Amino acid sequence: MQPIRRDIRFQLDPARVCDWHPDDRKITHFYNALSIFFPEGERFFIHSVRHYRDRIADPELQAAVTAFIGQEAMHGREHSDYNRALVEAGLPVQQLEGIVIRLLERLKRRLPPQLQLSATIALEHLTAIMADALLRNPHFIEGADPRYTALWRWHALEETEHKAVAFDVYDSVFGRGVRAYVVRAIGLLGASLVFWPLVFAFHLRLIAADRKTPRLRGWGRMLAFLYGPRRGLFPKLLRPWLDYFRPSFHPWDHDNRALLREVDAVVAAVDGRLPAAA
Template sequence: MSTPATDYRFDRDQSGHSGPVTPERRDLHFLPPGDRICDWHTAGPNVTQFMNALSLLFPAGERMFIDAVRSYRDDIPDPDLKKAATAFIGQEAMHSREHIEYNQLMTDAGLPADKLDKFTWGLLDVLKRNTPRSTPLAATIALEHYTALMGDMLLRHPEQLAGSQADYERMWRWHALEEIEHKAVAYDVYEKCIGRGPRNWLERSGAMIIATGIFWPVVFSFYWQMSRADPQCRAQGLRGHLRMINFNFGKPGYLRRLMPEFLGYFKYSFHPWQQNNAHLLAELDELVDEAEAAYATRH
């Protein structure tokens, strides 16, 4: 059984939360140090550039998510879900702002971030201009599944970021937490406004297959171009690329570990909260305090 779209509550004993798991817009600033943009990850420059490549997709991707949900917001019949959709939009806007600043650090360091960002905006603009209204929302729920699972991996296996530069680590943890917090919103908007049935299952499954076929080639292409432009990665040579591959598919296996949950998306009865990891949100308040204190010390 899937979780109803209006049910954003979880038992305190399960989640560590006593209130609703409803997204909250948090206006946080991170300002990670520009002189660490190429080596902030504890696993070295190649893993750093892999994570940087992911960041390059966020400003344009999150704008698509915002537009897709906003286009249906007036059609949402459930006031709780409409409130969650508004908060979802606010969270994604904050993510986009922070990643634009993050990505500018890459450009300032001589990496081809601006060129790759423009490519992403152009690619998603073609999707939005040449598909039916429901397609961007179907693509959004597919990609939101990815971002929620990737966030889950970072939080359930903190050793994957432990020892990294603190401001970058804090920013990625914040993004991961909010991806989990709002992971069902776009999905519930899709079901409430478009429907739930065989046709809808085919559309969302097809969107996931197409999104997967585009997303990962783009990510690894971006990684390749970023690593080629980074002197530290060039100095590492093949050893650095093997370290990135091991990080994702060996140990710790960042991408390998999410495969079982990823495949669950194709179940007819799928709902994002079937993986009830709301207990991970217990660290949100502490992280917000950390981020605000770190920002205050620099201003």
Template sequence: MSKNASDIAEHTASATQREFPHSDNVAVMPERRDLHFLPPGDRISDWHQAGPNVTQFMNALSLLFPAGERMFIDAVRSYRDEIPDPDLKKAATAFIGQEAMHSREHIEYNALMDAAGLPAAKLDQFTWRLLDWIKAKTPKSFPLAATIALEHYTALMGDMLLRYPEMMNGSQEDFERMWRWHALEEIEHKAVAYDVYEKCIGRGPRNWVERSAAMAAATALFWPIVASFYWQMSRADEKCRKAGVRGHLKLLNFALGKPGYIRRMVPEWLSYFQYSFHPWQQNNADLLAELDELVENAEAAYATHH
């Protein structure tokens, strides 16, 4: 077993468990990894094996990350000095580092869309303005509550991508590797913001009401924005225009029909509204076993490009 895999196993063991509401919850210590992916710009509109419409759906998701991850960073950082648990404070610092790396790589990824004539900059600016408005108009605790809601989404999407490799198999390897890295780290740090919320704001009815309201608001905003971004990206992409209605139907099947990767997330999404919810109730730390190999492959690919 490699050193990093050993670390994962160690941090998953009871010796590093923190006090969660349920004894079977698992704590995994996240690690900041400075990786570069450099996906090829000439594949930005057709990198996914399922075709251009699924490609633009994934691209639309990528457009949400730079501003979203900045909100996550700011929300956790605003409470970091109040965290009483030194292990959780260490995890919060690693969470901030991981999200900063995700933001950097998605900014570079999103720039490829602009270079290809897609409306990425306009859509990215919309996201920044919206999230800046939310941060300015809500209490300090709400951006953190929104963060734990959206982190639940990203962890579920990451789980889906890793649990069903056929979702990405056959896609252009640099894009696929980048999405898998992001998925792995979203699972690795999926409970950090939640634990910060519980330690700094508390458990109980207030926790449940605020985080449930934040999830309802996040859901009401997230999917219409994703749908709008996808529509604008697909309208600007020649391959999607040529695919016509069939392309949109193919995406609907991918997301909601069969295989229906987004539809499959619904039961775990609903679990968030349980009073006793904790992210590690879905114990999927086993998916992190591929981290070592992915890091090695990413570093080798980057060295080859250079």
């Protein structure tokens, strides 16, 4: 699987940034909370993979790393625009981004490079399993503003395309011994223990700061969206999250290449057929 860098501009409508999801502003703000992490998070991924670049002998993996870096850079650029719209809407996004920046700077200074790469492949696993859930279950985004939908689907598709790249770099540098496994497993435990509570806190902060979000209504819908046993997001993530702890795990064990057929349709929709932003 060779990822392809696609330079796409989504021109999101800033006026819709707090209510682009049809079900509820509280659900919109869950996606918005995730967006806050991306620009800095993706720079961190690029940094930790680049560190090992000259230790990769396989030219195909080298090419995949180049495409991975290109894709993450494009995601960072588009999510920066997205986050700017959140700032313009009066949400405390700069303050929340500041938390992410300080955290990642500290990790860069204090963690050995292997653990930084381990954190990266763990976070890539989390984004890949969320992407899979989004692409497989249209109800998570159905009926939403077409530009926001296109951005999230494009990001999910490219996360799927490159889900094994950083993992293969880790594999090729550290191999499959016990030590490599333990550091990889610690990476997912650590990343999950830091990332999810921060997402939860950022989500609540956005809800509290958006004055138009109803105080009382919508909580049930939001909880069903996140945790509902049949249609909720998190129950769908549990199994694939656990799979990562299998010593022989590889991201393509979970073969969802068929989902990538949609990518051309998403790109074509953005290339001119989406309604212009107001």
